[in-house]
Amino acid sequence: MEFQKGAILILSGPSGCGKSTLLKEVYKHIEDYYFSISTTTRNPRVGEQNGVDYYFTTKEEFEKGIESGEFLEYAKVHDNYYGTSLKPINEALSQGKLVIFDIDVQGHEIVREKLDSIVTSVFITTPSLKVLDERLKARNTDDIEVIEKRLKNAKIEINSIDKYDYFLVNDDLIEASSKLVSIAKIARIKASLFDKDFIVKNWLN
Amino acid sequence: MEFQKGAILILSGPSGCGKSTLLKEVYKHIEDYYFSISTTTRNPRVGEQNGVDYYFTTKEEFEKGIESGEFLEYAKVHDNYYGTSLKPINEALSQGKLVIFDIDVQGHEIVREKLDSIVTSVFITTPSLKVLDERLKARNTDDIEVIEKRLKNAKIEINSIDKYDYFLVNDDLIEASSKLVSIAKIARIKASLFDKDFIVKNWLN
Numbered sequence: 001m002e003f004q005k006g007a008i009l010i011l012s013g014p015s016g017c018g019k020s021t022l023l024k025e026v027y028k029h030i031e032d033y034y035f036s037i038s039t040t041t042r043n044p045r046v047g048e049q050n051g052v053d054y055y056f057t058t059k060e061e062f063e064k065g066i067e068s069g070e071f072l073e074y075a076k077v078h079d080n081y082y083g084t085s086l087k088p089i090n091e092a093l094s095q096g097k098l099v100i101f102d103i104d105v106q107g108h109e110i111v112r113e114k115l116d117s118i119v120t121s122v123f124i125t126t127p128s129l130k131v132l133d134e135r136l137k138a139r140n141t142d143d144i145e146v147i148e149k150r151l152k153n154a155k156i157e158i159n160s161i162d163k164y165d166y167f168l169v170n171d172d173l174i175e176a177s178s179k180l181v182s183i184a185k186i187a188r189i190k191a192s193l194f195d196k197d198f199i200v201k202n203w204l205n
Numbered sequence: 206m207e208f209q210k211g212a213i214l215i216l217s218g219p220s221g222c223g224k225s226t227l228l229k230e231v232y233k234h235i236e237d238y239y240f241s242i243s244t245t246t247r248n249p250r251v252g253e254q255n256g257v258d259y260y261f262t263t264k265e266e267f268e269k270g271i272e273s274g275e276f277l278e279y280a281k282v283h284d285n286y287y288g289t290s291l292k293p294i295n296e297a298l299s300q301g302k303l304v305i306f307d308i309d310v311q312g313h314e315i316v317r318e319k320l321d322s323i324v325t326s327v328f329i330t331t332p333s334l335k336v337l338d339e340r341l342k343a344r345n346t347d348d349i350e351v352i353e354k355r356l357k358n359a360k361i362e363i364n365s366i367d368k369y370d371y372f373l374v375n376d377d378l379i380e381a382s383s384k385l386v387s388i389a390k391i392a393r394i395k396a397s398l399f400d401k402d403f404i405v406k407n408w409l410n
Contacts, residue, residue, distance in 0.1 A: 129409055158408055162401040166394055179394050185387040189371055196367040203363055204334055 005195075006093030008117050009033075009187040010101045010108050010164075013124035014154035016136045018170040019102055022124065025177035030184050034092035036101045039065075042080040055085065073110050093117055098188055105160040120187035122166040122180065129154065210400075211298030213322050214238075214392040215306045215313050215369075218329035219359035221341040223375045224307055227329065230382035235389050239297035241306045244270075247285040260290065278315050298322055303393055310365045325392035327371040327385065334359065 011019050027033070039055040041062050050056045057065075062081045065071055074083030084107075092099050093115075101111060112119050126132040132154055136147045161167050166183055170176040216224050232238070244260040246267050255261045262270075267286045270276055279288030289312075297304050298320075306316060317324050331337040337359055341352045366372050371388055375381040 125408065128407070155409065158405050161404060166391075167404065168394070179390070182387045182390040183394065185384070186371075186391045189373070189384050189388065199366060199372060200363050202333070203330065204360065 006095065006097050006099060006117055007187045007190065008093075008099050008101065008111065008115060008119045009184055010103060010111060010119060010121040011124060012103060012105055012108050012121070012157070012164070013170075014126070014132055014157065015150050016132055016139070017125045018135075018173070018176075019124055021173065022170060022177050022180050023100070023102070025173070026180050026184050029181045030098065032096065033098040033100055033184075034088065036084060036089060036099055036103075038082055039071075039085045040080060040082045042082075072114055073107060089115070098184065100184075105157045105163070108160075108163065118187075118190050120166075120183065120190055121164045122168050122183050123161045123164040124168045124170055124176075124180075125154070125158065127169055127171045129158075211300065211302050211304060211322055212392045212395065213298075213304050213306065213316065213320060213324045214389055215308060215316060215324060215326040216329060217308060217310055217313050217326070217362070217369070218375075219331070219337055219362065220355050221337055221344070222330045223340075223378070223381075224329055226378065227375060227382050227385050228305070228307070230378070231385050231389050234386045235303065237301065238303040238305055238389075239293065241289060241294055241304055241308075243287055244276075244290045245285060245287045247287075277319055278312060294320070303389065305389075310362045310368070313365075313368065323392075323395050325371075325388065325395055326369045327373050327388050328362075328366045328369040329373045329375055329381075329385075330359070330363065332374055332376045334363075 011023070013019055023035070037051065037053070037055055039057055039062065041057060041059045044050065044054070044056055048054065059081065062074075062083065065083070065085065066074060070085055070087065071083040072086050072089065074081055076082075084101075084103075089099055099117075101107065103111065108121055112121075126135060129151065133147075133151055136142060136150060142150070168176055168179055168183075216228070218224055228240070242256065242258070242260055244262055244267065246262060246264045249255070249259070249261055253259065264286065267279075267288065270288070270290065271279060275290055275292065276288040277291050277294065279286055281287075289306075289308075294304055304322075306312065308316065313326055317326075331340060334356065338352075338356055341347060341355060347355070373381055373384055373388075
């Protein structure tokens with residue numbers, strides 16, 4: 001008799017906090033999830049696959065989508081569009097899936113505002129700003145300017161942690177991923193209270 | 206740097222829904238918890254142990270406790286007092302323990318109101334009122350009048366499920382206890398956001 005409905009799990013946190021690595025661990029322990037993939041008009045880089053890394057589309061198609069209200073949110077960066085298409089999200093939710101977003105603080109607010117599903121959110125970060133700085137420099141993939149920008153963003157975003165349900169320090173990967181698995185499982189259980197009247201009516205009959 | 210503080214987990218649900226059995230499963234998978242034990246002035250029954258089933262005390266001591274504000278809540282039933290003493294709860298919370306309550310809908314509200322810790326609550330019940338009726342009759346421990354009273358209470362209490370964080374149907378013991386373990390683990394993680402200012406300050410330094 002349990003009321004079934006999809007649920008949303010939002011992950012935010014600075015670039016370099018280890019979200020992708022944590023998510024890989026989580027996927028081993030949960031079922032029926034859909035990771036929200038962005039749509040973009042930029043060209044695929046070597047190794048990138050359509051429907052895995054991004055949904056690749058044309059500028060023309062993207063602009064049609066904007067007009068028809070297809071996007072939950074979108075932005076134009078360096079002459080290319082990036083956006084989150086509502087269609088695959090709504091499909092996954094209607095199938096009762098757990099929809100997982102890796103988005104920033106602003107995206108978190110938009111999802112809570114615009115999607116009519118139970119949301120569980122977690123802010124993930126390093127033990128400290130210093131550790132984030134060290135990790136970003138150690139992975140050696142970004143210019144110093146990009147790193148500075150990421151750190152500046154991180155300093156701003158940490159002030160929004162009270163808008164999240166959970167705060168997770170990714171210090172020890174095993175411990176943090178075990179906690180994130182619990183949060184992902186709970187995201188679905190939380191949705192069990194989605195329709196109180198339905199539950200009560202069914203329980204009494 | 207994670208801010209450590211005890212957390213509270215509240216279980217409510219009709220007598221016969223299987224809370225005690227579920228809790229026994231949960232205890233195998235969590236650490237550092239304290240199950241809140243009631244204090245009573247009634248005599249111990251055969252097999253009952255002080256500090257396990259109840260804290261047994263005298264009427265005189267209990268009334269002193271009422272005067273000094275020792276109880277979170279108390280009631281007089283058939284000339285005997287029953288109450289929840291604040292002292293062991295506050296001790297456990299200060300040690301960072303997860304304090305677990307098995308209380309009714311009214312007790313749930315009192316704990317949320319009076320205790321300054323992060324509360325996670327779950328309403329547990331059978332798949333339906335009919336199943337509850339069958340289980341209560343099958344366990345053969347109560348008179349029909351007591352069963353009728355329990356069913357009547359259950360019909361009232363189900364209407365308060367929206368005051369709880371989670372709703373759990375105890376249909377399959379393995380599935381329900383696995384969910385309850387996740388909820389118990391999450392109760393502690395949730396408390397990690399208890400002091401935002403402390404977190405931000407420490408993270409930036």
